[in-house]
Amino acid sequence: MVFRPSSDPLPGSLRPHLQAQLQAQLPARPELVLVTDLDGTLLAGPSPWRRWLYRWLVRERHRVIHVFSTGRDLRSVARVLAAEPELGLAPPHLVISDVGCTVACGLSLEPLPLAIGPIEKLWRGLPEKLLPQLALIPGVASQPVTADRRLAYFVDVEAIDADLLRQLEAHGVDCLLSGGRYLDVLPAGVNKGSTLLALLDWLEVAPDQVLTAGDSLNDLAMFETGLASVMMAASEPELVAQLPRLPATYQARAEGCQGIVEGLHHFGFTALLEGRALDRGTRDRAARSLVSD
Numbered sequence: 001m002v003f004r005p006s007s008d009p010l011p012g013s014l015r016p017h018l019q020a021q022l023q024a025q026l027p028a029r030p031e032l033v034l035v036t037d038l039d040g041t042l043l044a045g046p047s048p049w050r051r052w053l054y055r056w057l058v059r060e061r062h063r064v065i066h067v068f069s070t071g072r073d074l075r076s077v078a079r080v081l082a083a084e085p086e087l088g089l090a091p092p093h094l095v096i097s098d099v100g101c102t103v104a105c106g107l108s109l110e111p112l113p114l115a116i117g118p119i120e121k122l123w124r125g126l127p128e129k130l131l132p133q134l135a136l137i138p139g140v141a142s143q144p145v146t147a148d149r150r151l152a153y154f155v156d157v158e159a160i161d162a163d164l165l166r167q168l169e170a171h172g173v174d175c176l177l178s179g180g181r182y183l184d185v186l187p188a189g190v191n192k193g194s195t196l197l198a199l200l201d202w203l204e205v206a207p208d209q210v211l212t213a214g215d216s217l218n219d220l221a222m223f224e225t226g227l228a229s230v231m232m233a234a235s236e237p238e239l240v241a242q243l244p245r246l247p248a249t250y251q252a253r254a255e256g257c258q259g260i261v262e263g264l265h266h267f268g269f270t271a272l273l274e275g276r277a278l279d280r281g282t283r284d285r286a287a288r289s290l291v292s293d
């Protein structure tokens, strides 16, 4: 089941409520929401392609909403942004971090109460129950690496007992192994996909205006939403094995930023890449070929 965080109903249009909690200015009429994982995706690929895509994101900021979607926590996202200006990576409009458990303004990196409130509610009381049990599981590092509405550990996947993880899930959490060495313990149903869908409700954009990109198992939930998605060439093998059941996901031949650009072309966003107005007819044809692929 996909959990979609919901708050108390708010009157009128939703986007102004989101904008009120954001320092980053959202485009009045966005033409694309580009949602990129960081490691192995936006931070990967040949340097000329990285420079090109980062510059394009700055140039098209008035019509392309950029969202980071990462397993990192906000402190770690801040370190990435501090380290990358030489290649030209600018802060995005929004950040989904902690594998979907945090949503923040891309400029201030301040968490957005409207988005994390419902997740906070699900998480309350769980760490107290889970921490003592996790400390006893062989193959799990004794201390969590981070703990923002989730617990994140380094693990030895050879030594870990999957049955013990299943027992933990009975407490209302999902255990997510990815990258061959990460374990995330998340509130049940919360992941990069569920949090993105909730955010798109606030942004009030149509599903065909969204492209997601990723390379590891914690990106699978984004691909399972059915939104147009691009899987990097050098993705985690367990993720690639899922491709046959992901009809809206295209596997790029290239890696990192070059793969993201390839995905944008594949899904009919060439005009945007070339700085021209988006041609509705071209996009519709791309959408039809996606369905018949």
Ligand SMILES: [Mg+2]
Residues within 6 Å of the ligand: 037, 038, 039, 040, 041, 214, 215, 216
């Ligand atoms: Mg990644």
